[in-house]
Amino acid sequence: MEQLSTTAYVILGFVRKGPKSGYEVKALVDESTRFFWAASYGQIYPELKRLSATGLIVGSDSPTGSRKRTVYEITADGVEELQSWLRQRPETFEVRDEGLLKLFFADALPREEALATLREMRARRSAAHEQLQAIKDLKLKGEIEDPFPLIVLESGLEFTKWFVDWCERTEARILDSALEERSS
Amino acid sequence: MEQLSTTAYVILGFVRKGPKSGYEVKALVDESTRFFWAASYGQIYPELKRLSATGLIVGSDSPTGSRKRTVYEITADGVEELQSWLRQRPETFEVRDEGLLKLFFADALPREEALATLREMRARRSAAHEQLQAIKDLKLKGEIEDPFPLIVLESGLEFTKWFVDWCERTEARILDSALEERSS
């Protein structure tokens, strides 16, 4: 049996917490893992079928009125597969940040224009921070048995805070060096 | 004319600094942008041909002995294209971190095993930090006219430092809560 995609484990992880439709999995991804592991419908629905075919999850019809709906539950095999994945050391760590890339090549523009990139980066990370804070506030209203999603959420809050702060300090630095240049 | 891939701008950015072979571009990517924008030979060589075909760079033969070699230089059009891209607000910001994902779902394992993931994450980020420090030390030996690559490198150093620190604090937190559980 060929090995599963990481997105398959995202599904197993959520479905383990209780029966879920594809739509619900997507919604959960969008408010949590997407900050470090995104997934689209184009991945989720085919993956649900594959996982179902290999017996790691089982689907059952669970319509809302006459709107058809399939919810999936994890099997014993599915739990084992999830755990065995969790026990392996993490491999993938990738960042794709167009902002850092533009800053890296910003020498090709006048200093003032380089600052615009940095300001935009700060605004984006700041918005992300607020988004995460809103998600956290919401979470804290319910009770929490599983501490890990919150732990990961808090890493996001710290990270975005650090990033915004770094942008501010770097903006100031570039502004200073631009002044220096003109006075020399 | 259809728009260029981000990887095309990586090439334009490096080639703007002076004539480069595909091999040299790849080597530069691997020691700098790959931390926030990776690129493989499978992207670089075809992209060099495309950029050459659209007149944004020009290639010329520049063999080393009888080993054939093509170096590319940026054209005026290329510089303009690069600048116009730099002036647009950055879009892509993506992270794919299997470690955070495993931590997110770590409730499916005994607490002690969840810690293993965190320890591995810390080791990886710590190694990355040292790698970046080594690159910085090397850079500081030469003289620097363009301050931006160093600025971006320093963001990497701060980020990895923060990440290692966060891992340590989180390890301690989980260890504490595991003790609590047993004593209650």
Added chain:
DNA sequence: ACAGGCATGTAAATAGTTACATGATTCG
């Protein structure tokens, strides 16, 4: 002589996004 680095490239596979199609239900 051999290893390692320089140098160029491509084919195949995998991953992932985007856009579209379809239709039901719920809430204001």
Added chain:
DNA sequence: CGAATCATGTAACTATTTACATGCCTGT
């Protein structure tokens, strides 16, 4: 009634990695 949300899915496209092939040059 209309908008938003629930719900499922696929086709086409784009991006990207991996693995392979080829061969020269330099230093030990």
